[in-house]
Amino acid sequence: MGIFERDTDIYRDRDALREDYQPEELVGRDEELRAYQTALQPVINAEQPNNIFLYGKTGVGKTAATRYLLSHLKEDVKQYEDIDFNLVFLNCDGLISSYQIATRLVNELRDDSNQISTTGYPRSSVYEMLWEELDELGGTVLVVLDEVDHVQDDSILYQLPRARANGNLSSTKIGIIGISNDFSFRDDLSPKVKSSLCEQEIHFPAYDADDLQKILTQRATVAFYDDVLDDAVIPLCAAYGAKDAGDARQSIDLLMKTGDIARDDNSEIVTEEHVERGRRNLERGRIEEGINGLTQHGHLVLYALLTLDLEQETPVRSRDIRPRYSLFAERAGRDPLVPRRMRDHLSELAMLGLISVTERNEGRRGGTYREYDMDMSPELILSALDDVLNDVGVHESVKQHLISDTESEETTALTDFS
Numbered sequence: 001m002g003i004f005e006r007d008t009d010i011y012r013d014r015d016a017l018r019e020d021y022q023p024e025e026l027v028g029r030d031e032e033l034r035a036y037q038t039a040l041q042p043v044i045n046a047e048q049p050n051n052i053f054l055y056g057k058t059g060v061g062k063t064a065a066t067r068y069l070l071s072h073l074k075e076d077v078k079q080y081e082d083i084d085f086n087l088v089f090l091n092c093d094g095l096i097s098s099y100q101i102a103t104r105l106v107n108e109l110r111d112d113s114n115q116i117s118t119t120g121y122p123r124s125s126v127y128e129m130l131w132e133e134l135d136e137l138g139g140t141v142l143v144v145l146d147e148v149d150h151v152q153d154d155s156i157l158y159q160l161p162r163a164r165a166n167g168n169l170s171s172t173k174i175g176i177i178g179i180s181n182d183f184s185f186r187d188d189l190s191p192k193v194k195s196s197l198c199e200q201e202i203h204f205p206a207y208d209a210d211d212l213q214k215i216l217t218q219r220a221t222v223a224f225y226d227d228v229l230d231d232a233v234i235p236l237c238a239a240y241g242a243k244d245a246g247d248a249r250q251s252i253d254l255l256m257k258t259g260d261i262a263r264d265d266n267s268e269i270v271t272e273e274h275v276e277r278g279r280r281n282l283e284r285g286r287i288e289e290g291i292n293g294l295t296q297h298g299h300l301v302l303y304a305l306l307t308l309d310l311e312q313e314t315p316v317r318s319r320d321i322r323p324r325y326s327l328f329a330e331r332a333g334r335d336p337l338v339p340r341r342m343r344d345h346l347s348e349l350a351m352l353g354l355i356s357v358t359e360r361n362e363g364r365r366g367g368t369y370r371e372y373d374m375d376m377s378p379e380l381i382l383s384a385l386d387d388v389l390n391d392v393g394v395h396e397s398v399k400q401h402l403i404s405d406t407e408s409e410e411t412t413a414l415t416d417f418s
């Protein structure tokens with residue numbers, strides 16, 4: 001007998017939980033889909049399309065809604081002979097300049113034998129090639145720029161929506177759909193870009209627990225066999241998703257991790273306990289990834305705040321974190337950073353969701369200040385702070401939280417911080 005055997009007791013189609021799965025219907029997005037459909041209506045009317053800007057946090061269905069509506073649009077235009085419709089979809093992740101976007105678009109529009117190199121041309125020549133390719137298509141062209149916030153200069157975002165108005169296109173009607181999860185990107189656009197690119201804006205809010213339940217139920221029906229999921233599983237995954245960020249991707253990932261753990265257990269049903277383990281497992285991965293990306297000073301600030309938290313000293317102001325941080329920095333053989341730079345590290349930790357920050361008001365004297373607190377379980381944080389513990393030593397407050405393999409070593413050395 002071979003060493004591999006099929007184990008499909010739980011999953012009917014696990015791929016339905018993967019990122020690249022396109023659901024047939026989008027649930028819980030009626031209002032946004034209506035607004036989006038209205039904004040796309042000029043295409044069907046053979047009119048100049050709107051430029052549309054979609055924004056909202058990560059995992060709230062911006063790309064899914066775009067793919068869903070554009071695939072319908074592509075089908076529905078076929079009934080009108082006077083519409084020649086073309087779609088170009090570009091994800092801007094990894095493309096930071098207008099030049100790179102323009103060369104990629106030229107290459108998307110050209111056949112394989114006629115591609116241009118991604119360096120070496122003056123920008124104006126690449127734009128000329130782009131106008132030529134676009135105008136040759138004729139009809140209506142929609143260009144989708146997903147994750148458009150990666151682009152660091154405005155040029156293409158100004159040129160593309162205005163290509164017709166500026167006389168660069170004569171036969172083609174062009175519309176741009178920009179998609180972004182970076183709220184500051186839209187605010188930082190220059191007024192002239194904003195007014196053309198953001199002609200129609202559609203905001204996708206975070207999902208609440210009810211929305212996430214609907215989304216998860218839809219996926220689970222395809223992914224799992226009937227009656228395999230305990231009744232509490234989907235509500236629990238949805239509740240965690242809503243509490244975290246209202247992100248459908250994260251909730252679907254949790255459901256998949258939950259199913260995988262149940263499968264690894266050879267369990268015939270998926271239970272709440274599998275959800276809890278799945279959540280811990282994903283959280284550990286997320287924390288490790290966040291912590292690994294920090295500098296040593298970031299680690300030292302985090303370790304300092306963690307020890308204060310375990311001594312019940314949180315929430316705490318940065319000036320009260322500073323003595324502990326400075327002590328740890330010295331132990332690690334590093335000069336402590338100035339207070340402002342230390343606060344930058346606290347902000348970064350808060351941005352990564354590793355710690356929480358609350359703005360407080362000093363009352364009648366007017367000033368505001370920030371207080372910091374820990375959000376994550378100490379065990380998870382410590383398991384990712386190995387190097388710092390080696391450099392600084394084990395603080396008394398964390399000893400009982402060191403995870404079992406370290407804990408079991410009777411020799412875990414405590415450092416004297418007095």
Ligand SMILES: Nc1ncnc2c1ncn2[C@@H]1O[C@H](COP(=O)(O)OP(=O)(O)OP(=O)(O)O)[C@@H](O)[C@H]1O
Pocket residue numbers: 018019020021022023025026027028029056057058059060061062063064065180181215218248249252
């Ligand atoms: N309303 C919905 N119904 C069904 N599935 C959904 C819905 N919203 C999101 N999803 C699913 O959640 C995942 C994330 O959605 P999507 O990629 O559209 O998010 P996004 O807002 O574009 O995020 P990002 O800004 O990170 O690209 C996808 O697998 C998508 O199919």
